[in-house]
Amino acid sequence: MRKLKVLALIVACVTFASPLVQAEAAPKVDSTIERLxxxxxxxxxxxxxxxxxxxxxxxxxxxxxxxxxxxxxxxxxxxxxxxxxxxxxxxxxxxxxxxxxxxxxxxxxxxxxxxxxxxxxxxxxxxxxxxxxxxxxxxxxxxxx
Incomplete structure (x- = not known):
């Protein structure tokens, strides 16, 4: 049961962290183009x-x-x-x-x-x-x- 809870926690973290990482990457690209x-x-x-x-x-x-x-x-x-x-x-x-x-x-x-x-x-x-x-x-x- 404990392994299942840990696995569920890992899946939840990966699921919710992925959009955050993508959202943070977009401004860097835009700022690079603006700077260029x-x-x-x-x-x-x-x-x-x-x-x-x-x-x-x-x-x-x-x-x-x-x-x-x-x-x-x-x-x-x-x-x-x-x-x-x-x-x-x-x-x-x-x-x-x-x-x-x-x-x-x-x-x-x-x-x-x-x-x-x-x-x-x-x-x-x-x-x-x-x-x-x-x-x-x-x-x-x-x-x-």
Whole structure:
């Protein structure tokens, strides 16, 4: 009899907890889309980092120009991908809708990388060996976080 009561309690907990978990998951998805599609630019906090990086690498004028070209390409690529993703509000209430949005998100990110990577490679090649070492060390430290 005791096992039956414990089993009934477990079934009741699972039955009532399931809708609560689903209800809590929905706002996170909506807030993610709202944050992604907000008016805030994706690079709003990167200006200070770019200035810090330029000082840290001790860039000359030609390198600064190449770095600014990369930053402009990155900003345009990210703005284009944001526009593409947020043109119509995705339906994330279904599993299929979330998969389609995920696919669109990664496709937009890939398109952005294709636009910005040539400029980043050109900037990297403009650095001398000492600067490249510093750049790689900084990049590695950022990827560990």
């Amino acid at each position: 599609c907000s008016e805030r630019t994706p690079l709003s906090n990167e200006g200070a980092f770019a200035d810090w990086l330029a000082r840290r690498l001790d860039l000359n004028d030609a390198q600064k120009a190449t770095f600014e070209e990369f930053q402009a390409a990155r900003a345009k690529a990210l703005a284009d991908s944001k526009t593409k993703l947020c043109a119509s509000k995705p339906d994330l209430s279904t599993f299929e809708g979330r998969l389609i949005f995920g696919q669109d998100f990664y496709a937009a990110r890939l398109d952005a990388l294709k636009l910005e990577n040539p400029k980043l490679i050109a900037f990297y090649k403009s650095l001398d060996a000492r600067q490249q070492k510093k750049f790689e060390r900084i990049r590695d430290q950022l990827h560990r976080r």
